[in-house]
Amino acid sequence: MILSDTRILEEIDKGTIVITPYRRECLGSNSYDVHLGKWLATYRNHILDAKKHNEIEYFEIPDEGFVLYPHVFYLGVTEEYTETHAHVPFLEGKSSTGRLGIDIHATAGKGDVGFCGHWTLEISVKQPVRIYKGMPVGQLIYFPVDGEIEIKYNQKQNAKYSRQPDRPIESMMWKNKF
Numbered sequence: 001m002i003l004s005d006t007r008i009l010e011e012i013d014k015g016t017i018v019i020t021p022y023r024r025e026c027l028g029s030n031s032y033d034v035h036l037g038k039w040l041a042t043y044r045n046h047i048l049d050a051k052k053h054n055e056i057e058y059f060e061i062p063d064e065g066f067v068l069y070p071h072v073f074y075l076g077v078t079e080e081y082t083e084t085h086a087h088v089p090f091l092e093g094k095s096s097t098g099r100l101g102i103d104i105h106a107t108a109g110k111g112d113v114g115f116c117g118h119w120t121l122e123i124s125v126k127q128p129v130r131i132y133k134g135m136p137v138g139q140l141i142y143f144p145v146d147g148e149i150e151i152k153y154n155q156k157q158n159a160k161y162s163r164q165p166d167r168p169i170e171s172m173m174w175k176n177k178f
């Protein structure tokens with residue numbers, strides 16, 4: 001089951017879903033549109049190492065937009081800060097971004113009950129495309145959970161991506177023990 005627009009509004013009223021900034025026109029029949037924040041980042045090194053902390057460099061998308069290229073992997077961020085306390089939020093692309101050849105996440109679309117923060121986007125493109133800050137880039141959908149949650153994401157000691165700021169956050173895979 002996925003929450004409908006009226007159910008999303010009820011959860012926003014209760015405070016179990018928080019979306020900031022919130023604009024009524026961004027609410028779809030069963031989703032909420034999120035937008036591209038102004039910060040992008042790329043990894044400093046061409047060869048990444050899953051055991052190491054791979055550092056990133058930030059840059060701001062200018063008003064005239066910024067051209068993304070297929071051979072580069074970008075991290076982006078949602079303009080929206082969200083909190084989801086009772087449902088599982090999923091970040092999905094939009095058909096209109098997909099039709100421009102833009103992927104907004106690489107394998108990871110699921111959020112966790114209790115996640116609070118801006119969403120980091122893992123962006124890659126199929127052909128050069130100019131993107132703009134504030135453009136609609138994805139949509140959040142919300143699934144009810146079956147069963148009690150023992151520990152919510154924002155209460156987990158080892159949650160790697162809690163309280164993400166309005167800038168993309170690099171992979172913290174290096175914190176995993178393997």
Ligand SMILES: Nc1ccn([C@H]2C[C@H](O)[C@@H](COP(=O)(O)OP(=O)(O)OP(=O)(O)O)O2)c(=O)n1
Nearest residue numbers: 105108109110111112115119120158159160161
């Ligand atoms: N494209 C995405 C997908 C998820 N998240 C956020 C919401 C999730 O609640 C949080 C953690 O996502 P995962 O559980 O997929 O990440 P990991 O398993 O790598 O991290 P952790 O060990 O902290 O669970 O990151 C994000 O910012 N951008």
